[in-house]
Amino acid sequence: MGLPHIFDDGTQTRPLKVLIVDDDPLAMFMTSSMAEMAIPGMAIQTAACAQDAFDLFAADRFDCVLIDYEMPGANGLELASRIHALDPAVPILLCTGAGNETLAADAIKQGVSDYLPKATLSADGLRRAIRDAIDKARQAHLIAAQRKDIEMFAFALAHDFKQPSRQLVTFAELARQEAPVADGSQLDQMLQFISAAAGRLNRLVDGMMEFMLLSAPPPLRPVEVDAIFAGICLALQDFLQERGGVLDLVGSARVMGHEALLGQVLQNIAINGLTYNESALPRVEIACAKVAAGIEIRVCDNGIGIDACDVDRIFEPLVRLNGREAHDGSGIGLTLARRAMAAMQGTIRCEPRPPPDRGTVFVLMLGDAAANSDLAA
Ligand SMILES: Nc1ncnc2c1ncn2[C@@H]1O[C@H](COP(=O)(O)OP(=O)(O)OP(=O)(O)O)[C@@H](O)[C@H]1O
Ligand SMILES: [Mg+2]
Known part of the structure; x- marks a missing residue:
């Protein structure tokens, strides 16, 4: 038949x-x-x-x-x-x-x-509905399979890049120690450039691997923002002291998220807020508030600010608004933050701070753990 x-x-x-x-x-x-x-x-x-x-x-x-x-x-x-x-x-x-x-x-x-x-x-309507539904499911399956292939390839590539880029750092350092290179000589400078470039390559490769790992959504649980904040303060103790900066938390909240991921997102944004900052007292404030759609976390800094035309672009991979001589970033932190927020079924956006204030606000939205009280128990 x-x-x-x-x-x-x-x-x-x-x-x-x-x-x-x-x-x-x-x-x-x-x-x-x-x-x-x-x-x-x-x-x-x-x-x-x-x-x-x-x-x-x-x-x-x-x-x-x-x-x-x-x-x-x-x-x-x-x-x-x-x-x-x-x-x-x-x-x-x-x-x-x-x-x-x-x-x-x-x-x-x-x-x-x-x-x-x-x-x-009707028979016609049913035929159309069955065909469209199967067709859509097939296309989704195909796209998922292709995406998995591409991600596996990129992951393998990032993984294989790691070894040569680490070797570059190590051997450039060894060469500076072993060879009779005068400090500040041209050869010394070239070896330093190789080290710095290989270091950047390492950070890019690490960022790329992290990005790949975020493609599998993590299990979401109720997470206390206070506890995450305490962890960030501890991790950034030296950094804050070096920069003479301040990190504050206003209000508290219990969100549906993933503790390590949310910690990483907030820490990245806090580091940015303190780094891209020329104020005498660099300050980053994290404020939580309950809103209709869930919990809103606003991370506000008094830094150099971001032009309205750049607020979307900064989430794209490798975008950096400042010259490398000012800050040696990889341009991956916010791309990872956006992906991590999506993995937690949340969102992130950036807004310039309204005048007369200087600086930037990052607005994060996550589910309210109190609204999922069975899970929050
Ligand atoms: N709070 C901020 N104030 C001003 N500019 C910012 C701020 N946060 C980010 N930027 C700009 O957006 C760019 C992208 O930020 P992102 O965190 O993605 O990368 P990065 O800081 O350059 O490097 P890394 O991957 O190490 O974090 C930065 O290079 C900087 O120019
Ligand atoms: Mg950054």
Whole structure:
């Protein structure tokens, strides 16, 4: 028997398998008949309750699942999330008799591919919905696979760069010690340049590796900003003393995040605030406040400031606004910060401080741990 021709481009190489879940026998008969008409030859299995559907899916994977929203015991969205826990990529279509906008929005937010009102269901509509959902899932799978390949390649490259760049630093140092090089001579200067360049290369490679490692989202937990602040003060003790700078915390908050990552983000921003700063008393203030969308952390400095036209650009890799002679940064700190915030389902943006104040504000948004009290307990 020929394959059901859902994809005209010939990418479908085996019969499609669809699972239809509905507790109402008449509705089930209608949806199944329509599906048979929509895609002749498609393998259809049915389940009359959520548990049967889950067991069938656990035993035998499907290309697409059609779920009735209202079933006794569990609603369709709950079943969809249980199935997605087994296979996050499988496309799920939610059918319902009593559709409304909120339900559709909720369904899509929870990863359901589409929402089909039973009253207007047709063979053509079903065919289109199944084809689009499978097509989208395939493309997402392809993009994820390509991204993984690229990341693996970049990770391997960064890893292999490490050894030669460390050797450059070591051997340039050894050469300065071993060879009879007069301090300040041309050869001495050249060896120092090699050391400095190799040091920068090392930092870039480290940053690149950190960036790669951030592609896997960390587990999010309630995190106390006070505790993170105490850790940063300790880590920056010498730096603060050297610069004669001050680091302050105003208010406290419990956010959904990852302690090490958030610590790194805040520390990077604090170092920037104290480094790109020509005030007599460099100051960085971290202030937490509860807002409608979660917890807002504002990191404010009295430094040299950033022009409004640069506030987005500074998050791009390797962007540095000041000459190397002023500050020897790699231009990776904020790129890592943005990626770390995204991994914690948060955001970061930069704003110039409104006059008459000088300086910069970084605004971080994270989930409020108090709103996830079951996790916060
Ligand atoms: N608080 C700030 N005030 C003024 N300029 C800043 C501030 N923070 C960042 N910048 C500018 O943005 C650029 C990018 O910052 P980023 O932290 O990404 O890299 P970096 O500090 O140069 O190097 P590193 O990777 O070592 O952190 C900096 O080079 C600097 O020009
Ligand atoms: Mg920096």
